[in-house]
Amino acid sequence: MSTPDGLRDDAERCLRALAGEHARLRDDQWTAIRALVVERRRALVVQRTGWGKSAVYFVATRLLRERGAGPTVIVSPLLALMRNQIEAADRAGIHARTINSANTEDWQRIFAEVEAGEVDVLLVSPERLNNPDFRDLVLPRLAAGAGLVVVDEAHCISDWGHDFRPDYRRLRTLLAELPPGIPVLATTATANARVTQDVAEQLAGDDALVLRGPLERDSLRLAVVAVPTAEQRIAWLGEHLASLPGSGIIYTLTVAAAHEITGYLRDRGHEVAVYTGQTEPAERLQAEQDLQANRLKALVATSALGMGFDKPDLGFIVHVGAPQSPVAYYQQIGRAGRGVDRAEVILLPGREDREIWAYFAGLAFPPEPVVRSTLEVLDAADRPLSTGALEPQVDLSRNRLEMMLKVLDVDGAVRRVKGGWTSTGLPWAYDRERYERVTAERRREQQAMLDYIVTADCREEFLRRQLDDPAAAPCGRCDNCTGEHWPADVTAEGATQARDRLHRPGVDVAPRRMWPTGVKDDLGVSGRIKPDLQAETGRALGRLTDIGWGNRLRELFAGGDTDVPADMVDAVVKVLAAWDWPARPAGVVTIGSRSRPRLVTTFGHRIAEIGRLPYLGELVPVGEPVPRRHNSAQRLRSVWTSLTLPDPVAIAAKEAAGPLLLIDDRIETGWTMTVAARLLKEAGAQAILPLTLATPN
The missing domain is CATH 3.40.50.300 (P-loop containing nucleotide triphosphate hydrolases)
Structure with missing residues (x-):
């Protein structure tokens, strides 16, 4: 030795x-x-x-x-x-x-x-x-x-x-x-x-x-640019990207925003590529290599790139939308300026950030009754149950159910084996106090991020104090320390181009093609949905997670029932004009709504009127209101018998000389539209073209 x-x-x-x-x-x-x-x-x-x-x-x-x-x-x-x-x-x-x-x-x-x-x-x-x-x-x-x-x-x-x-x-x-x-x-x-x-x-x-050790990053120049609207933020980025040093990363909060911003920047002539959790592995690798070789000005990325990229000479990090934690923010900006003397770090916060944070907060550990019911299902099972087999019996989304089972596995209450999950039979205590403290900590972190955006003090010192860095001190480099702030204005031309891009209407909505696992015994369906009972690929005006139409749509659904807004009707008409259907629709049918009957009905009538199409009526909701469900099996079971097809609508659907536009206000899981399309196809409709205002992503 x-x-x-x-x-x-x-x-x-x-x-x-x-x-x-x-x-x-x-x-x-x-x-x-x-x-x-x-x-x-x-x-x-x-x-x-x-x-x-x-x-x-x-x-x-x-x-x-x-x-x-x-x-x-x-x-x-x-x-x-x-x-x-x-x-x-x-x-x-x-x-x-x-x-x-x-x-x-x-x-x-x-x-x-x-x-x-x-x-x-x-x-x-x-x-x-x-x-x-x-x-x-x-x-x-x-x-x-x-x-x-x-x-x-x-x-x-x-x-x-x-x-x-x-x-x-x-x-x-x-x-x-x-x-x-x-x-x-x-x-x-x-x-x-x-x-x-x-x-x-x-x-x-x-x-x-x-x-x-101390967390000072003496190459980083931190700044916040308060630009009032989503369109102006994207325009600002398009007008300043070329002036940022070297190559870098543009972070977004959602996959939809990453794709929107990538498309806009490419329209402006910038060499950028998208990088999200949904990007194919080969495309991710190519994007990384292109950035490493400086063939790209930037990757437009979600947090999927947060810990996963090492390029010492990254010259800038821009966030379009604020992460919900100063600690997460400091971790992401730490990718820049490792091998260069100066790197620009710019945050463009948006008013929609808090709504996106609220969505992710909904993925927290489930309440005790849901956890206990899952354990009871596993206790009663005579064999391992896959996540798919558990879904019909546990009202959680697939991702949240998986997360809960992993925590229970670590806690010793369940065990993952070949074929799925089994109960260990060991006692398990729901640590409500800890989960509540973690939730409170998340809320504190979100408030700290809001405080960072408006602080007049040193930005790096603020972030380092959030990390309990005892050596935190004014950096002398950020916009507040130097008094050198980025201009927040954009040109009228840039704002118009960004608005046109972000408000370009139309999102494809793929139909459901497979029945969820676990509903065969009570609903009698399994495996692939028969092609002659499927809807065609549909269209939505926009995604709720968009930074363009998303803001407008979230405002609509946050309010009460109302007539369909005129600007949305105009935009949907553009969607219809660009729809490359094999045959023109022959009629309009709506899906009756308990929560927004006025919105759905006026939407259907306006589209029928503008398109000079007959309005054939609506599928009628029956029974008690259906509570919101969180996974495919639960959602399908809840809507399976909640819609009826009145005879006059069924007859009109059969006699229609072409496809039918099937209209709803929003598509979330897609199962309501799937069940409605199945009813109409069984009645003799030729083809079903789903049309909706909003889809989640």
């Missing part, structure tokens, strides 16, 4: 191979490396983006491997981050491989390389931790033979963190079961005092080494 001085020399040599001949270890980097390699401790490193946290675990890996240790296992949250880390490791002569959902065909070969000692670093996505085969068969072997375990973006472990992920909670069990002497490193750039304490306790109780 090397002496301490000799070990530091070895560490410096490894660092130069990784980062270049001029690189030198920081004191805290060396402290962490020594704790891992010599003392075999557990350490938490909370340091700003660009500080060199990955250098700690790559250097420690090299030193441990040279001393006969097994490979390093890194739990890393995003594929883009994995790609960056593998490239960095290769530069230092460290052979790294990854196991994630995008390379399942390579797993067996990678496991063989690990067994043969050919892999120095194995990166694992957190979702693998709860895959039954991986958890039960692969992970124990990896953990037992590991030389070092690294938890990257460790704030995800804590439900106090801004990006809590249930899959990360399983790490607590993994760490508790590690053989003695295997060092553990957790790293993050965005943890306040509460998150730091929580993660440290999950690592090693009171024994974890915590290295927390």
